[in-house]
Amino acid sequence: MVIAADHVSKWYGQVIGLNDVTLEVSPGITGLLGPNGAGKSTFMKLITGQLKPSKGTIRVLGEPIWRNPALYYRIGFCPEQDAFYERMTGLEWVSALVRLNGVSGESAMALARQAIEMVDLADAAGKKIGAYSKGMRQRIKMAQALAHEPELLILDEPLAGMDPLARRRTIRMIKDWGRSGRSVIVSSHILHEIESMTSNILLINQGRILAEGNVHQIRDLIDEHPHTVHVKADETRALARALLADADVLSLKFESGALVVQTGRPDAFYSRLTAIAASGEFGAIHEVTSPDDNLQAVFKYLVK
Amino acid sequence: MVTSNRPVPTIMTTAVRIFELSLGQMLWSRRSVFLAFIAAAPVALAGLIRFATFAEPRLLPQINGERLDGTALFGLMIWLLYVRFIVPVLGMFYGTSLVADEVDDKTITYLFVRPIPRGAVLIGKYLAYFVCTALLILPSVVLVYFLLVPIGGGSIGRSFPLLAVDLGVLAAGIGSYGALFAWVGARLKRPLVVGLVFVFGWEPGVLLFPGYLKRATVAYYLQGLVPHTMPQEGGVNILFQVFQEVPPVPLSLAALAGVTLVGVWLAARATETREYVLEQ
Numbered sequence: 001m002v003i004a005a006d007h008v009s010k011w012y013g014q015v016i017g018l019n020d021v022t023l024e025v026s027p028g029i030t031g032l033l034g035p036n037g038a039g040k041s042t043f044m045k046l047i048t049g050q051l052k053p054s055k056g057t058i059r060v061l062g063e064p065i066w067r068n069p070a071l072y073y074r075i076g077f078c079p080e081q082d083a084f085y086e087r088m089t090g091l092e093w094v095s096a097l098v099r100l101n102g103v104s105g106e107s108a109m110a111l112a113r114q115a116i117e118m119v120d121l122a123d124a125a126g127k128k129i130g131a132y133s134k135g136m137r138q139r140i141k142m143a144q145a146l147a148h149e150p151e152l153l154i155l156d157e158p159l160a161g162m163d164p165l166a167r168r169r170t171i172r173m174i175k176d177w178g179r180s181g182r183s184v185i186v187s188s189h190i191l192h193e194i195e196s197m198t199s200n201i202l203l204i205n206q207g208r209i210l211a212e213g214n215v216h217q218i219r220d221l222i223d224e225h226p227h228t229v230h231v232k233a234d235e236t237r238a239l240a241r242a243l244l245a246d247a248d249v250l251s252l253k254f255e256s257g258a259l260v261v262q263t264g265r266p267d268a269f270y271s272r273l274t275a276i277a278a279s280g281e282f283g284a285i286h287e288v289t290s291p292d293d294n295l296q297a298v299f300k301y302l303v304k
Numbered sequence: 305m306v307t308s309n310r311p312v313p314t315i316m317t318t319a320v321r322i323f324e325l326s327l328g329q330m331l332w333s334r335r336s337v338f339l340a341f342i343a344a345a346p347v348a349l350a351g352l353i354r355f356a357t358f359a360e361p362r363l364l365p366q367i368n369g370e371r372l373d374g375t376a377l378f379g380l381m382i383w384l385l386y387v388r389f390i391v392p393v394l395g396m397f398y399g400t401s402l403v404a405d406e407v408d409d410k411t412i413t414y415l416f417v418r419p420i421p422r423g424a425v426l427i428g429k430y431l432a433y434f435v436c437t438a439l440l441i442l443p444s445v446v447l448v449y450f451l452l453v454p455i456g457g458g459s460i461g462r463s464f465p466l467l468a469v470d471l472g473v474l475a476a477g478i479g480s481y482g483a484l485f486a487w488v489g490a491r492l493k494r495p496l497v498v499g500l501v502f503v504f505g506w507e508p509g510v511l512l513f514p515g516y517l518k519r520a521t522v523a524y525y526l527q528g529l530v531p532h533t534m535p536q537e538g539g540v541n542i543l544f545q546v547f548q549e550v551p552p553v554p555l556s557l558a559a560l561a562g563v564t565l566v567g568v569w570l571a572a573r574a575t576e577t578r579e580y581v582l583e584q
Contacts (some may be wrong), residue, residue, distance in 0.1 A: 012581060048417050051579050067576070072419040081412035081582065085329055096325045100418040102313045144414065286538045 001062070002027055002152055002183045003047055008056035011041050011215035017042035019207035020056070025185065029178040030192030031215070032187040040187045041080060043204065044156045047185070048077045048165050061152060072099060076150035078141045080157045080187075086130035089119060090140045091131060094147055101148045115147035116140070120169055132286055133234045134161035142170065146177070153177060155186040163285050164270070164277040171196050191215070192227070192266045226250050227266040229290050231259045231273070234283025242282065246272065258287075305474040306470020310419075315427065315572075318420035323435075330429075330436045335401070339394055339437075346385050350451035353377065364456060374455030379446055379530075383469050386441065387526050391477040392507070394437050396499035399485025401430040403518050403575055404495065410582050423572030430486050430568055437478045442471055466531055473529040479562045483567025490574035505576050514549070522563060528556030575580050 003025035010018040018039045034040045045051040046058055049065035049072075050241050055063065063071050085093055087248060095112035103111060116125045119139040124132065138161055146153060155174070159167050175195050178184050194201055195215050202212040233239050236259045243249050248265040263269040277285040312318075330336060356363050364371045403426060415425050449467050453460050488502075489495040501578035510517045511524065518524045528551040552561070 050413065050416055051581070069419045069421055072417055073310050075417065077413070077417040079410075079413045081410040081413070083413075085325075085411060087329070087332060096321075097414055097418065099321050100318065100325075100415070102310075102419065109341060246314055 001025065002030075002060070003012070003185070004059045005046075006057045008053045008058055010046060010051060016207050018046065022056075022193065023202065023209055025202070026200075027181075027183045028200060029174065029184045029186065030199035030203060031056065031201040032185060033189070033191060033194050033196050033201050034187075038189075038205045038290045039202055039207040040189075042207070044154060044187060048075065049153055050181075051166075060169070068294075073148070076145035076148065076153045078128060078145040078153075078155045078158055080160070082130045082134070082137060084140075085138065087128060089128055090116060090136075090143070091125040094140065094144045097144045098147045101241050103148065105137065111147045111149075112143070115143040118146065118173060119143045120166070135163050135166045136221045138162050139166060139170070142173075151182055155184065156272075157187055157189070159188065159190075161287050161289055164176040164274040164288055167193075167288065168274055184238050192270060192290075208223045212233075225270075226262040226264055227268065227290065229261045229263065229273075229288060231285060232257065232263065232287040233259065233285045235237075239276070239285070242276065243269075243272075244274075248272075249285050308489050312419050312421060315424045318424035319427035322415065322420075323431040326427050326429050326432035327435060330398075330432050331439070332408075333405075333451060335397060336436060336440065338577040339397060340440055342390060342393065343440045344383055346390070347444050347447045347451070349385075350381065354451045354455060358405040360454075371456060374453040374458040375466070377455065378449055378452040378478075379466075381452070382445070382473075383530055386445060386470075386474055386478060387530060388523060391442060391474055391526075391578075392503040392523070394441065394482050395478060395481025396485050396503050397435045398437055398494070399430075399482040400489035400495035400499050402426060402433060402486050402489055402571075404489055405578075407582065410581055413582065417578070422576045426486065426490060426572045426575040427568060430482060433482050433486075434478060437482065438475060441474055441478065445471060445474060457511075467564050469529075469531045473531075474528060476529065476557075476560045476564075477522070477526050480525075480563040480567070483564040483571065484522065485567075486571035487567045487574065490571040490578065513556070519551075519559075525551060525556040527551075528553055529560075529571070 001004065001024045005021050005023050008018060008021045009016065021043070032040055032043065043053065046053055046184070047060055047065065049060075049068065052066045059065070060071060061074055065071055081232050086098070091109070091112055094115060095108045098108040098111050098115075099105065101108075113122070116122055119142050121136060121139050121143065124136055126140040129137065132140065138158060142155070142158060145155065153174075158174075159170060162170060171193075174184055174186060178198070184197075186194065186197060201211075201213070201215045202209055228289045231239065236254065236257070240252050240254075240259050243259075243261060244252060246268075248263050248268045252262075253260045261269070273285070273288065276282060314336065361371075364373075366372070382575070403412065406415065406425075406429075407583075414426075416422060446467070449470075452458075453463055484502075485499055488498050492498055507521045507523045510521055550556075
């Protein structure tokens with residue numbers, strides 16, 4: 001088992017973050033799906049040893065994780081927060097973190113370069129992180145997580161803010177990582193994202209695991225609900241006109257420089273958006289985000 | 305592929321790596337820019353005194369019918385500005401924020417999910433603090449020395465050993481205040497408030513009264529190392545009466561070393577065991 005949680009609860013004072021969770025995660029790619037505040041981040045922090053369970057036990061790769069630094073040789077973690085040493089270049093930052101894994105200077109630099117290439121940031125490796133776009137920042141975070149070639153990669157909302165092409169590349173990379181025999185736990189509040197990486201999901205809401213297993217039944221539910229997507233692009237109006245031509249777009253509006261689209265068929269919409277981004281027809285598409293109220297509606301259905 | 309059978313590097317090896325990672329961040333932080341201004345203030349003051357006494361030598365105060373010379377002025381500044389104000393203040397601002405800054409910036413996660421003891425993060429950051437603060441304070445002291453000592457015909461060469469001792473005393477102060485506040489910062493939720501009370505309330509307050517309480521201050525032991533003899537007259541005399549009781553040098557050295565080692569150890573231990581909940 002990659003993760004084994006036995007009656008794990010976590011309280012923050014009077015607030016409960018995770019409530020009596022018992023589960024086992026098998027090797028491979030597993031998606032952790034839940035709206036904001038569901039307990040995803042608490043779960044991620046517990047399985048990465050940043051927090052200690054208030055009750056119960058957690059084992060990662062067969063060992064307890066809390067205060068077990070040796071286990072971090074085998075784990076790579078990409079956190080959700082957009083936090084960096086802004087004055088360092090991407091290469092300096094990743095290699096400095098790899099050095100903390102006991103890798104010496106030259107080898108650390110080589111591993112950092114390799115990881116940065118994997119996330120397609122080689123051209124920007126020498127740039128200061130402060131000058132990176134949101135998508136580039138996400139990718140450099142991924143690079144530091146996988147540079148030391150861990151057995152288990154834990155990714156907290158890794159696709160947030162990425163443009164469609166980077167999103168597609170990252171999804172492919174995560175799948176390749178899984179195919180190479182390593183394990184990945186990836187969290188998201190967007191079913192479509194998780195579904196594109198794995199069919200094995202954990203549904204979490206209000207600190208509890210609601211369901212484990214195959215994604216397809218959940219998928220049928222989500223299709224009944226309009227899915228909202230925010231798109232930031234160079235030519236928002238032209239892009240809006242092109243998107244309106246298709247039946248999967250239910251409504252469109254402009255909100256603080258972004259195009260807000262409601263779609264009834266997220267799969268088809270994301271495919272089309274990726275194709276548009278690749279063609280460059282309407283300039284660059286910088287950022288695609290999806291608020292978690294899509295999933296919130298589905299969860300309301302599930303817990304009814 | 306690596307396994308967790310691989311041993312975790314020693315605490316000092318990883319502390320050195322954290323030090324390398326942190327020093328640049330610390331040196332170019334907004335806090336350092338602000339504190340550089342504090343460290344520059346005595347230099348500006350010394351420059352002003354030098355300029356004023358060059359124009360009008362009678363401006364120097366007299367004690368027992370003799371004018372204070374540059375060496376005595378330098379000693380006054382070491383005592384009043386550096387030992388009693390700048391070193392504790394810098395120690396407090398940096399020491400309490402060693403881990404807190406990384407927590408506030410949410411970058412601590414990257415360090416805590418590496419195969420290193422958490423205590424090494426604190427120790428590495430403490431070492432970076434020490435070097436960073438020394439780089440801010442010690443050059444300022446040297447400049448003040450060169451500006452003040454020649455006033456009244458003082459010899460830079462002759463009093464140079466005094467400067468070396470002063471630099472050593474300030475380094476000891478940086479080390480011990482930093483360690484103490486590192487522990488406060490690692491242990492408490494509002495470390496800056498505790499630090500301010502300690503530096504501006506407890507230390508000056510307790511030193512004013514006779515008795516044993518002053519032994520619970522860092523300043524008391526630092527005073528035992530300051531080599532300057534203070535002038536003894538009038539208002540100045542009253543001001544320095546409070547500093548007259550000084551411990552012997554070996555006791556001061558042992559006490560400061562103890563504060564430093566125990567402070568760093570307690571801070572590292574607190575960092576090892578504490579959960580850091582980052583705000584979303």
